[in-house]
Amino acid sequence: MKIRSTSHALPRDDGRPSSDAVSVTTWNSGFIAALADGAGTAVAAREAAEHAVSMIATHYRSHPLGWTTGKALRETVRLINRTLWNESNARFGRPEMVCTLVVALYDEGLLTYLGVGDSRLYLLRGGEFQLLTQDDIDPENPLRLTKALGAAETLVATTAKISLEQGDVLFLCSDGIHHHLSDEELRESLLAETSARHIAKRARNASPDETRDDCAAIRIEVESLGWTERREDHQLPIPEKLASGQKHDGWSLLRSFGANDRCWLAEREGCRQVMKFAPLEAIDQPAITQAFLKETWNAIRFSNDPPFVKAWENPTRSSLYYIMEFVDAPGLAMLLKQRRLQVDEAVQLGNFLVEAGMRLLRHDLVHGDIKPENILIGSSYDSVFFKLIDLGSSCEVFSHHSRAGTASYLAPERFKNAPISERTEIFAIGVTLYEALTGSLPFGQIERFQTPVFRDPKTPSALNPLVPPWLEAIILRACSIQPEGRYSHFSELLFDLTNPMKVRPWHADQAPLIQRNPVLFWKCIAVFFAILSLILLIRLATLH
Missing domain, CATH: 1.10.510.10 (Transferase(Phosphotransferase) domain 1)
Structure with missing residues (x-):
């Protein structure tokens, strides 16, 4: 996949460090963006924010393969919370290393996100601006957090998932920004492709002295979505024997195409489609399974292009295959x-x-x-x-x-x-x-x-x-x-x-040259005869 991102943590006042921290880590098929807002102005709060965003990507990428993305992210945050709690109590005897946290993680084809405290994640899609996270604040006292990283020994964080689309814009920010810029102002800034740095500066300039705060932001624009493996696909069984009359998810296999007994014409209630099953070798070779899943993704994403046949997945499929339209035409x-x-x-x-x-x-x-x-x-x-x-x-x-x-x-x-x-x-x-x-x-x-x-x-x-x-x-x-x-x-x-x-x-x-370049051939012939004629003339002149 391809994304374009900008991020910036701007201090409340020039000349001092910010208590906010930002981080964006990418890999071939995904990314993880984290923003933390240190609770307070103490050095410990800044350390907590920096520690949180630096640990997110490291711990997430090393999670056990059996975990889902949501579980891996929740466990990572739980571990960071406990680390901050223990270090804070060891150094200060009380919770000092405290921060809010918002994370946007794209992996396995979905965006998984999480928010702790009042740092936020927004989605801009097709001009519509939506807040994805919920603030953890006391309804009677908006300045009091009900949940923060490092504030308690245990932390129960929840995650949610959505699909991303090409052209989506994700915006992560601390309260120093959303307290002083309205949703409409943020929307207009993102539509204008304003960088995270300039949005942070705009928020700080718009805030009065008494409520001015550190301002941190991350802007991520999805330019194209790449293929990513999904854990559940690897768990689907691969049928070993395929034969006419077999039923798969309500479809009856009619005949295979050519020598390939993994690609079948199937019928249900008079409708026909082509079912392509994963190769037999994929049963014990994960690399072949991965190649088939990537083929499935390519087939589906080019479905709307005229040169290719339409393809799709059955969301309730019971084995590893994908479906193509049946084009009644010979090869x-x-x-x-x-x-x-x-x-x-x-x-x-x-x-x-x-x-x-x-x-x-x-x-x-x-x-x-x-x-x-x-x-x-x-x-x-x-x-x-x-x-x-x-x-x-x-x-x-x-x-x-x-x-x-x-x-x-x-x-x-x-x-x-x-x-x-x-x-x-x-x-x-x-x-x-x-x-x-x-x-x-x-x-x-x-x-x-x-x-x-x-x-x-x-x-x-x-x-x-x-x-x-x-x-x-x-x-x-x-x-x-x-x-x-x-x-x-x-x-x-x-x-x-x-x-x-x-x-x-x-x-x-x-x-021969006469075929490759006849003009050059006849030019050469003409020059040859001209030189030959000149030589003959010189010889005749010397004889007389």
């Missing part, structure tokens, strides 16, 4: 056994694959296994449409240095441990278009563990005379053996597909 590989694509269909397929690749790349992902078997082709009135399926091999660009994918569609550099990239995806698109138009693979069938020797393929027009020169040049450039000869970006390939008259001719590296 491209099956169609190619009957006929080759027409030129206009191949151009449409190329545009489709480039668009799908660009949509994935916006999220730093590549498909990883583009081939006819992963493309559905259907008809709609007088045109065809395509869908790209199976995100099981999708991964972050430049993340894989292995031969993951289907060998016959892997770029040559992938066999030498080069990372997966935009260029290697373009190679797979080129091979797929070559096969769709000719019925053959440009470099032949390559086995998974084979280390092939690549040679320039036959031109597509040699196998299918209907392929125009401009499209042939695109395909051969896309599946160039040398990465430098290939398109660098999807946008370059898309431009050529949509501008046939501007496509540059393509010639293999071993082709």
Whole structure:
């Protein structure tokens, strides 16, 4: 996930330290933000706040794997409270190390939050501003806290959970801010993307001398949500035997797709859907379970993109699977056994694959296994449409240095441990278009563990005379053996597909100069004959 955060602890008066403390800790799939307000102006209060926020992330990240995020956070706070209580009594003989605390934790796909005292957590979503925490104060005396960290030997803290959305803004603050700025003023500041530092300064400037206080704030904007493992998913059973007629959560399995007996067409009350179950190997290999869960998340988050099929989870599922819409269309590989694509269909397929690749790349992902078997082709009135399926091999660009994918569609550099990239995806698109138009693979069938020797393929027009020169040049450039000869970006390939008259001719590296650059060839010939004529003239002149 990606967040943008600012935080600041501003003292009541310049020239002295603040009794508030702030901390934001992030990792690949989550973050934990903590804000503490030392109760009082004594050094012990400041130490309590600093100690609380410094311990939060350390203790939470080391919690037992069997604990939920809520339990882990509550136990962490309970431990910090007891530590402050014991240290305070040992040093002062009474509770001096006391502070309020508010925590916002994003882990396992949910935001878990907790508040102790009167420091607050707000959520700004779509212009609506909401207070998530409740103040622990005496209703008859608003200045008296009913609960604080380190104030008693035991502390019972409660947590709550909500889902986050892209674009959400979280705002944590001490009472020095929310006592002097109204909710509407805070909302306007957050909408204007005001930093935590400037909001703290605004609150301090707005407060009279008699009520002025330290001001601390944390502003977190969620730019994108990443995939996170959920503990309960790992506890779902994985069915070992799947067969026609079996029922799963009310759905009857009808038939499996191809050789993959983990992907089934299912039916209930006349409705059909596709159920994809976790691989058998996931039963005793947690890494495969994790990969399947990530595939599930990718399938669901790209559901609304036209190139992909819709996917979702059954919230009450009893085993580990996810669901996809059933598209009543054959796979491209099956169609190619009957006929080759027409030129206009191949151009449409190329545009489709480039668009799908660009949509994935916006999220730093590549498909990883583009081939006819992963493309559905259907008809709609007088045109065809395509869908790209199976995100099981999708991964972050430049993340894989292995031969993951289907060998016959892997770029040559992938066999030498080069990372997966935009260029290697373009190679797979080129091979797929070559096969769709000719019925053959440009470099032949390559086995998974084979280390092939690549040679320039036959031109597509040699196998299918209907392929125009401009499209042939695109395909051969896309599946160039040398990465430098290939398109660098999807946008370059898309431009050529949509501008046939501007496509540059393509010639293999071993082709003679007259084919690769006829203008240069005839220039060289002209220069040669000019030099030869000059030599002959000089010899004739010397003879006379």
